[in-house]
Structures are given as structure tokens and as C-alpha cells.
Amino acid sequence: xxxxxxxxxxxxxxxxxxxxxxxxxxxxxxxxxxxxxxxxxxxxxxxxxxxxxxxxxxxxxxxxxxxxxxxxxxxxxxxxxxxxxxxxxxxxxxxxxxxxxxxxxxxxxxxxxxxxxxxxxxxxxxxxxxxxxxxxxxxxxxxxxxxxxxxxxxxxxxxxxxxxxxxxxxxxxxxxxxxxxxxxxxxxxxxxxxxxxxxxxxxxxxxxxxxxxxxxxxxxxxxxxxxxxxxxxxxxxxxxxxxxxxxxxxxxxxxxxxxxxxxxxxxxxxxxxxxxxxxxxxxxxxxxxxxxxxxxxxxxxxxxxxxxxxxxxxxxxxxxxxxxx
Amino acid sequence: xxxxxxxxxxxxxxxxxxxxxxxxxxxxxxxxxxxxxxxxxxxxxxxxxxxxxxxxxxxxxxxxxxxxxxxxxxxxxxxxxxxxxxxxxxxxxxxxxxxxxxxxxxxxxxxxxxxxxxxxxxxxxxxxxxxxxxxxxxxxxxxxxxxxxxxxxxxxxxxxxxxxxxxxxxxxxxxxxxxxxxxxxxxxxxxxxxxxxxxxxxxxxxxxxxxxxxxxxxxxxxxxxxxxxxxxxxxxxxxxxxxxxxxxxxxxxxxxxxxxxxxxxxxxxxxxxxxxxxxxxxxxxxxxxxxxxxxxxxxxxxxxxxxxxxxxxxxxxxxxxxxxxxx
Numbered sequence: 001x002x003x004x005x006x007x008x009x010x011x012x013x014x015x016x017x018x019x020x021x022x023x024x025x026x027x028x029x030x031x032x033x034x035x036x037x038x039x040x041x042x043x044x045x046x047x048x049x050x051x052x053x054x055x056x057x058x059x060x061x062x063x064x065x066x067x068x069x070x071x072x073x074x075x076x077x078x079x080x081x082x083x084x085x086x087x088x089x090x091x092x093x094x095x096x097x098x099x100x101x102x103x104x105x106x107x108x109x110x111x112x113x114x115x116x117x118x119x120x121x122x123x124x125x126x127x128x129x130x131x132x133x134x135x136x137x138x139x140x141x142x143x144x145x146x147x148x149x150x151x152x153x154x155x156x157x158x159x160x161x162x163x164x165x166x167x168x169x170x171x172x173x174x175x176x177x178x179x180x181x182x183x184x185x186x187x188x189x190x191x192x193x194x195x196x197x198x199x200x201x202x203x204x205x206x207x208x209x210x211x212x213x214x215x216x217x218x219x220x221x222x223x224x225x226x227x228x229x230x231x232x233x234x235x236x237x238x239x240x241x242x243x244x245x246x247x248x249x250x251x252x253x254x255x256x257x258x259x260x261x262x263x264x265x266x267x268x269x270x271x272x273x274x275x276x277x278x279x280x281x282x283x284x285x286x287x288x289x290x291x292x293x294x295x296x297x298x299x300x301x302x303x304x305x306x307x308x309x310x311x312x313x314x315x316x317x318x319x320x321x322x323x324x325x
Numbered sequence: 326x327x328x329x330x331x332x333x334x335x336x337x338x339x340x341x342x343x344x345x346x347x348x349x350x351x352x353x354x355x356x357x358x359x360x361x362x363x364x365x366x367x368x369x370x371x372x373x374x375x376x377x378x379x380x381x382x383x384x385x386x387x388x389x390x391x392x393x394x395x396x397x398x399x400x401x402x403x404x405x406x407x408x409x410x411x412x413x414x415x416x417x418x419x420x421x422x423x424x425x426x427x428x429x430x431x432x433x434x435x436x437x438x439x440x441x442x443x444x445x446x447x448x449x450x451x452x453x454x455x456x457x458x459x460x461x462x463x464x465x466x467x468x469x470x471x472x473x474x475x476x477x478x479x480x481x482x483x484x485x486x487x488x489x490x491x492x493x494x495x496x497x498x499x500x501x502x503x504x505x506x507x508x509x510x511x512x513x514x515x516x517x518x519x520x521x522x523x524x525x526x527x528x529x530x531x532x533x534x535x536x537x538x539x540x541x542x543x544x545x546x547x548x549x550x551x552x553x554x555x556x557x558x559x560x561x562x563x564x565x566x567x568x569x570x571x572x573x574x575x576x577x578x579x580x581x582x583x584x585x586x587x588x589x590x591x592x593x594x595x596x597x598x599x600x601x602x603x604x605x606x607x608x609x610x611x612x613x614x615x616x617x618x619x620x621x622x623x624x625x626x627x628x629x630x631x632x633x634x635x636x637x638x639x640x641x642x643x644x645x646x647x648x649x650x651x652x
Contacts, residue, residue, distance in 0.1 A: 071454070
């Protein structure tokens, strides 16, 4: 099968959907003729023109609120944030408006909007270009939250996001954008709420998202040489969250580690833990462990930056520690 | 008072009728609030009826309105039946938001009411977005944002007007300048007392009208709607008006404005002003105007009874409609 990058895969999904549905449009800073800071819309402006690929002023609250009104009236906006950190200026529009319009209108209005942007720590991007924040959106009723880890998932989930009548946060780890992977030529869609078992194993279950899936796979390969068999689960969507796949795995392994580069307090690991304790307590042979990024703004200097995020070695050690419990 | 306008007699009577409908519905709601029938907030539109009436008279059902926390008048002028507005404030299943919204979340997309809002500002942005849809899809439709003077120093005003201007969207930005944001005077919040002239900052027409003169509002809105429908872009209209009742029902109202000021504005009551003109111009007799009042009073009483008899929503439906589909 051919291999293409994460960004190219998502872009191909976008192009297929835009070709099919003339109500889809994209807005963002530099997503028109420039094709996006990360090439997310490269080549599409020439094909579909300015109203469907429109540059914006640097006014995140303004264009997010505008796209809310557009989604209420029959078009399907995609907001390309470049960096998802920038979305925070639009938090009121997201939480008070976009997430609530369907409910407030008793389902007579839909909210088909996709909000995409890069997340994650790396490249000395420092603290205004390194946030993830997915647990904040997951906390709010009304959102779908997607964190893909491969080109294949990026395309299939992006197409599902565009077709969804619910608001979708589509968060792409910036260290994965140039990752190449197998993507079929033919169209396909991937469902929300269906985790992917990316590695099968017997002794411990690790739940990881985005870049941490890849770091965990590296750790699992190392540990295999030590005779440790690790099952790795990528939920792919945080809202909805596929707990059944996680519980099924723990039934087999009896041990759970959640690896998440974002913050621990009230985070995804806390949610997974609470649900496992409620529904799978008897399957546990050891306390549940979490390995998170440090609870700190993200520093700039490479040595400091590396110190606040899990890596292959810290993940491997966390798994070894869990097996000693 | 606009005096040189060519507005036909039927239109003038229809405008009068709509203003009376809003007034009587609001007064019925105020009484209902005192009786404990309204569970949450109730901000009435008494005194400002000419604005919603004069603007919405130009709109089709498919045109859309994005309203404020003081939104009953916009809902009624856009065509939401009084009984659905009242039932919503009573928290009943027949309310226009099926009891999920209350006064500050009135939704009736079937007639183009795309929500009132409990947050000041976002509706300005959403109105721009509806305009974006209409332009993208080549529909000859118009979007209207109503907002108060309290919204014009919010960032949403700046970002929304700028976006609508650069994309040349079919939007009317209608500022109801009633001099107070809750109880803070506009003269305190803005060094420049002119809202209308801010249009020039965004490269769009900015107009100031007497917001208690429904014919003047009708005239200005008509020109703006025509411009919007013919791809001529957005317009800012500042309507100078006044809120007669307290900010919200049940609030004290004596600390920030004088009774004399309120009395002066009552003399410029928009219904009284149009009524005087209609009789002076021989368009209607006082008897005919009184008959309109009686007819609407009967309708309003029926609407109140309807709302009282409407059931409360089933508690088992409290979490319906969060998502369009189950995942």
C-alpha cells in the first residue's frame, strides 16, 4: 500500500469531502492561497476559491463565533487554528455557544463544525504553542474530541468529523504531521468511540494518545527483550471514550498504565481510572498508574522541555514499576 | 418623527399592531412574573418595541435574527407566537425551546429566530456567520443581529463587524442604544457617545435613527436590507431608544436614573407616537386603534391560559439533544 504523511492524509480526506459537499468551507490564518502553515489546505484554494478557503484576520473569537452562526444556518465550517493554543481566545464561543446550541434548540438546530489545530510538546515551541487541552473539551457536554495518532486514522477520523452534525475538536500532534503511514487509495471512514488495539500483549495494558502511542510502542519493543508483554490501546477519540476495549484488556492483563503528555489533574487518566475502578475493580491486580506531562507551563529550552514530557525510557520504567506492584 | 416617508397605510397599521402585541405580551409576562409563573429571569422590551418591529417587518421567514437577553420583542416580531414565548418562560413543553431555554435562550429556527442569548456579544458573531452561509450558498437572504449599547465595547462587536465588512456579508447590525448596560450609563462606558459613526471604522454605512420612531426605523432598515440582498454588504444602524421597566423584573430601578428621565421617555412612547400620527394623518381612528388593543389583549390572555395549561417537560428528557446522534 502507498505511504503518505499524516497531514497529506487528512488533507486528502478534506479534499474528498469538499468535492462531495459544496456547503463545506474552511477558515483560518493563511489557509487560503498559502495553503496553511502546515500545508493542511495546500492546493484547495486554487480549486474551490476564496469563499470556501478563506483567510481570516487574527481574531479567533470572531471567526469561531462566526462559524457557529454559519453552522446554524446550513453550511459546514471547518476552522483551521494552526496551533490549537489559539483556540483559547474563543473559549466562550466554544463552551457557551457551539457546545450548547443543539441542546438549547431542542435538537432543531445542528452544529456541524470541525475545529482543528496542532497540539503537543516539542521543537522548543514554548508555552503558547505546545498545549493539548483535550480534557477541557471532554469535560463539556456537546463536543466530540478526536486525537489521531496515524495517517490512516487521521484521514478516516477527519472524514467522519466533517460528516458529523456535532461539533468536533480535531487535535493533531505536531510531531506526527510528517509521519508517513499506509493509507488506502479508496475512501473510508472511521467511527468515533472505537479504540484501536495497536499492540497485543498479556502482562500490562497501556492507554496512550497521539504521540504517546508511538513512544509507548517504542517502550513496549524495548520491554519485549526483557520478557515483558505489553498491550497498547489508542482510544483515538477522547469523547466519546471507548472504555469497553480498555476493560476487556484489563480483564486479561490485570494492570493498567495511562500515558498522557497532558496534565494529570482532572485529565484523561483520571477519567479512565475512575471508570475502571467502577466497572473493572475485580480485574485489577495492582493499583492503576498514570504517567503524565508535568503540571507546568511548557518551557522553551530543550533540556527543560524534555524534562516535562514522558519519553520512551520513562514509559518503560513506569511499566517495569507497575509490574513490581 | 419621520414625516416625509412613503409607507403605505396597511404597513403602518401592521407596525402598530406588532408593537402593541409586543407591549401586551411583555406586560402579561411582567404580571406572570409577579405571580411566580416565570421561574427565571425576565427582561422586558417595553419602550423599545419600534426597533424590532421596524426591522423585522422587512424580513422573510428564511431570514434570520440573532437576539439578546432582552429578546422577547425580537422573537414576537420575527413571528414566534406569543403562546410559545410565554410557555417557554413558564418552563413548559410547548415553549419555543421545549422548556430548555427560558427567556434568554428562545429558539425558533422554523421562523428564523436563531436564539436569544444570555451572554452579551456572541450573537453579533453568529449573525455574521449566517450571512457567510447565505453568501456562500448564493441565497438572497439577510441576517440581523440585535444588541444593546452594552455590547458595542465588547470585542465581539469589533471582530464581528470587521469580519462582515471584509467578506461583504448580508448582515444588519442593529444597536438598541437604550443608554444603560443594566445600570451602567453608556456615557461612562464610551468616551465617544456615537455608535452609528463606528460603521465608518469598518468601511460600512453607519446610520443613527430615532429608535422610538417606528417609521424611521422601518425606513433605515429597509434600505439596509435592500443593500444586503443585493450583495452590497453589511450596515450598522444605531437606534436611540429607552427601556421603560427595570433591567429585569423584580429588580429595583431607582438608583441610577431619575423618575423624571423615565417620565420624559414615556412621553416618547413609540406606540403613542405612531398612534398619534395614524389618527392625525387619518389612517386610523382612535376607535380602530382601541379595537386593535382589545383584540390583542384577548389573544394574549388566551396565550397565557395556553401556557398555564401546557405540561412541564418529562424529567426523563433532561439530557436529550446534547448530540445530534448517539456515538
